Amino acid sequence: ELKVEQNPLFLSMQEGKNYTIYCNYSTTSDRLYWYRQDPGKSLESLFVLLSNGAVKQEGRLMASLDTKARLSTLHITAAVHDLSATYFCAVDIGGGYQKVTFGIGTKLQVIP
Amino acid sequence: NAGVTQTPKFQVLKTGQSMTLQCAQDMNHEYMSWYRQDPGMGLRLIHYSVGAGITDQGEVPNGYNVSRSTTEDFPLRLLSAAPSQTSVYFCASSYSPSGNYGYTFGSGTRLTVV
Numbered sequence: 001e002l003k004v005e006q007n008p009l010f011l012s013m014q015e016g017k018n019y020t021i022y023c024n025y026s027t028t029s030d031r032l033y034w035y036r037q038d039p040g041k042s043l044e045s046l047f048v049l050l051s052n053g054a055v056k057q058e059g060r061l062m063a064s065l066d067t068k069a070r071l072s073t074l075h076i077t078a079a080v081h082d083l084s085a086t087y088f089c090a091v092d093i094g095g096g097y098q099k100v101t102f103g104i105g106t107k108l109q110v111i112p
Numbered sequence: 113n114a115g116v117t118q119t120p121k122f123q124v125l126k127t128g129q130s131m132t133l134q135c136a137q138d139m140n141h142e143y144m145s146w147y148r149q150d151p152g153m154g155l156r157l158i159h160y161s162v163g164a165g166i167t168d169q170g171e172v173p174n175g176y177n178v179s180r181s182t183t184e185d186f187p188l189r190l191l192s193a194a195p196s197q198t199s200v201y202f203c204a205s206s207y208s209p210s211g212n213y214g215y216t217f218g219s220g221t222r223l224t225v226v
């Protein structure tokens with residue numbers, strides 16, 4: 001059974017600081033997704049990482065994938081209040097979306 | 113494009129009642145799915161479809177039925193509601209079943225079963 005673990009589960013940080021959210025998974029995979037959810041809202045796709053060593057950046061967020069370590073990171077640079085949200089990673093063990101397992105999310109609070 | 117549209121946004125049911133959660137997308141996406149989101153448990157896949165006429169079970173299918181008669185619509189039916197089905201339900205779609213694209217999610221249906 002695939003297990004997807006995120007840490008930390010809750011992160012409070014000041015504006016301007018850098019931090020990293022980690023996503024570990026237990027089974028070989030070469031597809032990993034990051035989503036953002038604002039309180040009471042739906043999920044928004046941030047990144048799709050499709051191969052070992054993949055790195056994608058959008059604004060202050062950068063995601064990477066190390067399939068050998070079964071690890072993805074979401075790095076936040078110079079955080080701003082607008083980044084406050086819950087971030088989910090989701091892992092595909094193959095066979096398409098029917099095999100995607102979500103982590104339980106990391107709630108990020110950026111304090112002005 | 114409206115994206116993925118879910119209705120209703122909120123619903124309260126009594127135990128034993130049945131209802132259908134509606135999901136429609138206008139992006140010509142092949143893949144559609146239903147997830148439920150519960151506190152501390154992330155999202156769990158209920159049912160999915162890789163195209164019109166094709167559906168299959170996900171991780172937590174018991175108590176739910178689906179059908180996909182058209183590419184656009186993927187309704188989720190609760191057969192006999194139970195308090196354990198209190199949750200937030202999300203419909204999601206994607207261009208390809210292969211997983212090379214992220215999902216587009218609907219806005220969610222918050223369901224309470226009393």
